[in-house]
Amino acid sequence: xSLFLFLALAFVACENDLSKVxxxxxxxxxxxxxxxxxxxxxxxSAHVKAVLTTPILYNHKSSNPYxxxxxxxxxxxxxxxxxxxxxxTSDYAIRRENQKTVELKxxxxxxxxxxxxxxxxELIWDENLKRFYSNQLVTINxxxxxxxxxxxxxxxxxxxxxxxxxxxxxxxxxDFTQQ
Numbered sequence: 001x002s003l004f005l006f007l008a009l010a011f012v013a014c015e016n017d018l019s020k021v022x023x024x025x026x027x028x029x030x031x032x033x034x035x036x037x038x039x040x041x042x043x044x045s046a047h048v049k050a051v052l053t054t055p056i057l058y059n060h061k062s063s064n065p066y067x068x069x070x071x072x073x074x075x076x077x078x079x080x081x082x083x084x085x086x087x088x089t090s091d092y093a094i095r096r097e098n099q100k101t102v103e104l105k106x107x108x109x110x111x112x113x114x115x116x117x118x119x120x121x122e123l124i125w126d127e128n129l130k131r132f133y134s135n136q137l138v139t140i141n142x143x144x145x146x147x148x149x150x151x152x153x154x155x156x157x158x159x160x161x162x163x164x165x166x167x168x169x170x171x172x173x174x175d176f177t178q179q
Contacts, residue, residue: 033059038069042127049156050077054093069093073104075125077156085157086112088123088132100127108134112158117141130156138163145169 038057042050055071073093077086091106102125110118110132122136133153140147140163147168154161 031061033061035059047080048078048082050075065097067095067097069095072106075102079157084113085159086110088125090123101125102127110154110158114159115143116158118152118154118158118161125156132156132158 035057036055038052038054040052040057041048042052052073052075054069054073056069058068058070060066060068070092072091073089075088076084077088079085088104088108088110090104090108093102093104095102104123104125106121108118108120108123110123112118118138118140120134120136120138123132123134125132131153132155133151135151138149138152140152140161145168147163147166149163149166152161152163
C-alpha cells in the first residue's frame with residue numbers, strides 16, 4: 001500500500017513539474033532563422049563599408065532581436081574606393097540589432113592596412129559611433145613595438161587608437177641629433 005501511495009505522489013509531482021516546463025517553454029518560444037555560409041554587406045549611402053562572413057548565422061527574431069554567430073566571423077572593412085582597410089576575426093560573435101553593436105569574443109584578431117595587429121578575448125564594434133573598444137586585456141603588435149593594456153578604443157580602420165594604461169616594449173632610434 002505504501003509503495004502505491006509513493007508512486008501516486010511521484011506521478012502527481014511529475015505532472016506539475018511537466019506542466020510548468022511547458023508553460024515556460026511557450027513563453028520563451030521565439031523564431032530562429034538559420035543561415036549557413038552567410039555573407040552580410042554593410043553599406044552607407046550605397047557605399048560598401050564592410051563585408052561580414054560566417055559559417056552559420058542564427059537570426060533570433062524576438063522583441064530584442066539579435067544575430068548569433070557561434071562558429072566565428074570574418075569582417076573586412078573598406079574605404080570609399082573599396083580598398084581594404086582592416087580585417088577582424090573571432091571565434092564567436094553576436095550582433096544586437098536594437099543597440100547596433102557587434103560583440104566579438106574568443107581569439108579576436110584585428111589587422112589594419114599598416115600591418116598592426118590587435119588581439120584580445122573581446123572586442124565590441126559600436127556601429128553608431130563607428131569605433132571598436134574593449135575592456136579586456138589587449139595586445140597590439142606594431143611590428144617594432146608590443147603594447148598591452150586592460151582596454152582600448154579605436155576607429156573602424158584601426159589607424160587611430162588609444163590604449164588604457166599601456167605598457168610594453170618600445171624601440172627608439174638612437175639618433176637624437178638636433179637640427
